[in-house]
Amino acid sequence: MQDSKATLFGAPIGDLGWFASLLIGAAAAFSAFFLATFLGIVGILIFNAETHRTVDLALSYRRGGVVVGITVLLLAWGYLGTLWVRRITRKS
DSSP states (O other): OOOOOOOTEEETTTTHHHHHHHHHHHHHHHHHHHHHHHHHHHHHHHHHHHHOOOTHHHHHHIIHHHHHHHHHHHHHHHHHHHHHHHHHHHHO
């Protein structure tokens, strides 16, 4: 029987320590924040160009980037924390 380990794109994330899990979760949230902010800015620029209105670009940060970043941070830390706790309790 094959041992199933958690992997992400071939990298074993089930073997990370607690600090590495925190770093990976924060890096995922950082990336998601900037991607959501970028897509929000592009969307607002297209909307402003098509409707000839002026929507504040700060909305892409407040309503898009921050919300997505915090959501991804909590989800990543929850998932990676669960993997870490499972690994620690399995060894005991």
